[in-house]
Amino acid sequence: xxxxxxxxxxxxxxxxxxxxxxxxxxxxxxxxxxxxxxxxxxxxxxxxxxxxxxxxxxxxxxxxxxxxxxxxxxxxxxxxxxxxxxxxxxxxxxxxxxxxxxxxxxxxxxxxxxxxxxxxxxxxxxxxxxxxxxxxxxxxxxxxxxxxxxxxxxxxxxxxxxxxxxxxxxxxxxxxxxxxxxxxxxxxxxxxxxxxxxxxxxxxxxxxxxxxxxxxxxxx
Amino acid sequence: xxxxxxxxxxxxxxxxxxxxxxxxxxxxxxxxxxxxxxxxxxxxxxxxxxxxxxxxxxxxxxxxxxxxxxxxxxxxxxxxxxxxxxxxxxxxxxxxxxxxxxxxxxxxxxxxxxxxxxxxxxxxxxxxxxxxxxxxxxxxxxxxxxxxxxxxxxxxxxxxxxxxxxxxxxxxxxxxxxxxxxxxxxxxxxxxxxxxxxxxxxxxxxxxxxxxxxxxxxxx
Numbered sequence: 367x368x369x370x371x372x373x374x375x376x377x378x379x380x381x382x383x384x385x386x387x388x389x390x391x392x393x394x395x396x397x398x399x400x401x402x403x404x405x406x407x408x409x410x411x412x413x414x415x416x417x418x419x420x421x422x423x424x425x426x427x428x429x430x431x432x433x434x435x436x437x438x439x440x441x442x443x444x445x446x447x448x449x450x451x452x453x454x455x456x457x458x459x460x461x462x463x464x465x466x467x468x469x470x471x472x473x474x475x476x477x478x479x480x481x482x483x484x485x486x487x488x489x490x491x492x493x494x495x496x497x498x499x500x501x502x503x504x505x506x507x508x509x510x511x512x513x514x515x516x517x518x519x520x521x522x523x524x525x526x527x528x529x530x531x532x533x534x535x536x537x538x539x540x541x542x543x544x545x546x547x548x549x550x551x552x553x554x555x556x557x558x559x560x561x562x563x564x565x566x567x568x569x570x571x572x573x574x575x576x577x578x579x580x581x582x583x584x585x586x
Numbered sequence: 587x588x589x590x591x592x593x594x595x596x597x598x599x600x601x602x603x604x605x606x607x608x609x610x611x612x613x614x615x616x617x618x619x620x621x622x623x624x625x626x627x628x629x630x631x632x633x634x635x636x637x638x639x640x641x642x643x644x645x646x647x648x649x650x651x652x653x654x655x656x657x658x659x660x661x662x663x664x665x666x667x668x669x670x671x672x673x674x675x676x677x678x679x680x681x682x683x684x685x686x687x688x689x690x691x692x693x694x695x696x697x698x699x700x701x702x703x704x705x706x707x708x709x710x711x712x713x714x715x716x717x718x719x720x721x722x723x724x725x726x727x728x729x730x731x732x733x734x735x736x737x738x739x740x741x742x743x744x745x746x747x748x749x750x751x752x753x754x755x756x757x758x759x760x761x762x763x764x765x766x767x768x769x770x771x772x773x774x775x776x777x778x779x780x781x782x783x784x785x786x787x788x789x790x791x792x793x794x795x796x797x798x799x800x801x802x803x804x805x806x
Contacts (some may be wrong), residue, residue, distance in 0.1 A: 379759070379783060379795060380771040381601045397777070539599070539759070541786040541795055545777030551600040552772060557617070557765030563599060566761040568788040575599060575761055 369513045369533040370502065372523050373432030376401035376572070377537050381551050382544040383520035390448045393461050400542045404571035405429055414467045425538075425569035432536065437509025439472040440501050442522030446474045446491065453480050460491065471508040473501045475522060498525050520548040530559055533579065538572040589733045589753040590722065592743050593652030596621035596758045596792070597770050603740035604768040610668045613681050620762045624791035625649055634687045645758075645789035652756065657732025658725040659692040660718075662742030666694045666711065673700050680711065691728035693721040695742060718745050740768040750779055753799065758792040 377383045378401060385395025394401065405411050409420030410429040420426065447458045460466055465487040472491050480493040494501040505514040516523055516532070526532050537550075556577070565576040597603045598621060605615025614621065625631050629640030630649040640646065667678045680686055685707040692711050700713040714721040725734040736743055736752070746752050757770075776797070785796040 379757075380774075380776055537599075539793070541783040543776040543781055543783060543797070545775040554600075555765040556600055556763040561763055563761040563763060566793070568793070573759075573786070573788070573793045577763070 368437070368506065368509055368511055370516065370526065370531055371436075371513050371534045371536070372516045372518075372526075372532055373534075373536045374405060374429055375518060375523065375535065375537055375550075376404070376540055377550050378540050378542050378544040380543050380545065381549050382547040383518065383523070383550040384444075384548040385544050386547040388444060388448060393448070395547050397542075397544050398547070400544065401540055403542075404538055404540060404569060407571070421570065423570050424567060424574075425571055428536070428538070428567065428569060428572075428574050432515070435512050436470060436515045437512025438470050438505040438514050439468050439517050440498075440505050440514060440522065441472060441474050441517045442519045443474060443476045445518050445522070446476075452478045456480070456483070459483060459485070465489070471505070472517075473505045473508075475501055498522075498529070498531075502526075502531065520550050523550065524554060527554060527556070527559060527561075530579075535561070535577040537575045537577065538569070539575060540572050588657070588726065588729055588731055590736065590746065590751055591656075591733050591754045591756070592736045592738075592746075592752055593754075593756045594625060594649055594758055595738060595743065595756065595770075596624070596760055598760055598762050598764040600763050600765065601769050601771050602764040602767040603738065603743070603770040604664075605764055606767040608664060608668060613668070615767050617762075617764050618767070620764065621760055623762075624758055624760060624789060627791070641790065643790050644787060644794075645791055648756070648758070648787065648789060648792075648794050652735070655732050656690060656735045657729025658690050658734050659688050659737050660721050660725050660734060660742065661692060661694050661737045662739045663694060663696045665738050665742070666696075672698045676700070676703070679703060679705065685709070691725070692737075693725045693728075695721055718742075718749070718751075722746075722751065740770050743770065744774060747774060747776070747779060747781075750799075755781070755797040757795045757797065758789070759795060760792050 385398030388395045404425045407421050408426035408429045409422050410426050412420035466489040469488040473494050476493050479495050483491040560579050561577045562580045564578045567574040605618030608615045624645045627641045628646035628649045629642050630646050632640035686709045688709040689707050693714050696713050699715050703711040780799050781797045782800045784798045787794040
């Protein structure tokens with residue numbers, strides 16, 4: 367079976383994967399952009415924005431890899447937009463403009479139904495109200511033999527981790543102190559859930575850590 | 587004034603600086619030794635144990651630096667031993683045998699008075715019952731123009747951080763998942779407390795991060 371992966375997922379030294387107070391003006395929360403300051407300078411990101419240039423080192427390689435072989439995405443609702451509660455109308459079409467960077471089927475977790483939304487460039491947003499297992503089943507179906515990537519946010523990643531469903535978690539540890547916001551590890555015993563750190567790769571602006579499930583016999 | 591420093595202080599990727607269930611048999615708690623697996627292979631550590639050999643790379647350099655210019659130490663009680671509550675007698679003389687690796691005055695925080703304990707090699711343990719400010723004042727007095735180093739544990743470091751008393755915090759981030767034990771960052775807003783990450787130095791087995799106080803004008 368294809369893998370369920372979390373890739374290029376930033377976490378601060380003090381354990382936060384999103385800053386506090388997300389809003390229309392601050393999609394990543396207060397100080398949240400500091401989490402992404404390894405990704406934004408890369409050529410990979412700049413190309414996604416239709417821009418020239420950008421850095422081409424280790425961080426860029428890690429960023430580029432995280433888009434390879436992905437057949438579908440899963441996003442928590444806050445990754446799609448700042449609106450909470452029922453959708454007032456169909457006006458909000460995501461943070462990314464008319465051509466989002468996914469280019470696959472994207473399954474957005476929400477408690478509030480909404481018709482699928484086809485965007486330019488091959489991205490279609492599906493709004494899944496039946497929970498994380500249903501979203502995963504639909505994403506796997508859409509992805510075929512390619513992998514499913516969870517884009518975040520931290521709450522969504524934690525839900526899938528807690529069920530042991532994630533095969534690979536690539537964290538980009540940023541040497542910054544966010545001080546508050548959404549924690550990634552808090553209250554999760556990743557050792558008991560069966561994970562270990564398989565690789566550590568030092569990038570220019572982040573330390574990349576690849577978490578995978580331990581072979582079962584080393585559990586203790 | 588000389589600095590108050592925490593040096594070569596290990597933290598796991600998931601934010602723990604000590605494993606759960608410290609005991610006589612497990613001074614560092616369950617899986618705690620994984621936190622120190624960057625320090626134990628170094629020449630610095632082996633020399634402290636009277637052993638030959640050891641690695642001499644970046645981790646060793648960071649370990650060695652953390653003993654330079656230190657005029658006194660502060661330890662939380664669990665760093666001194668596994669005994670909780672009143673001292674039953676004077677039999678317990680620390681984790682380290684008759685010649686502990688400090689070679690200075692060492693101030694141990696405890697609620698239970700006990701006479702000072704002079705060991706071989708110039709280490710004397712003083713048991714301070716008047717709290718962290720008193721311990722710091724006594725340690726500064728003993729250190730003169732040299733620095734005071736806090737050895738740990740995490741609870742002690744957190745108490746001094748919360749008061750903004752620490753000038754420099756060198757963390758050795760280990761790519762391991764401890765899953766439980768004593769968290770370092772949890773509930774502490776290090777940004778609000780005025781700290782920032784000044785340097786990131788990649789070692790063989792740990793990523794070294796140097797936290798310092800931000801210049802006051804960048805606070806927000």
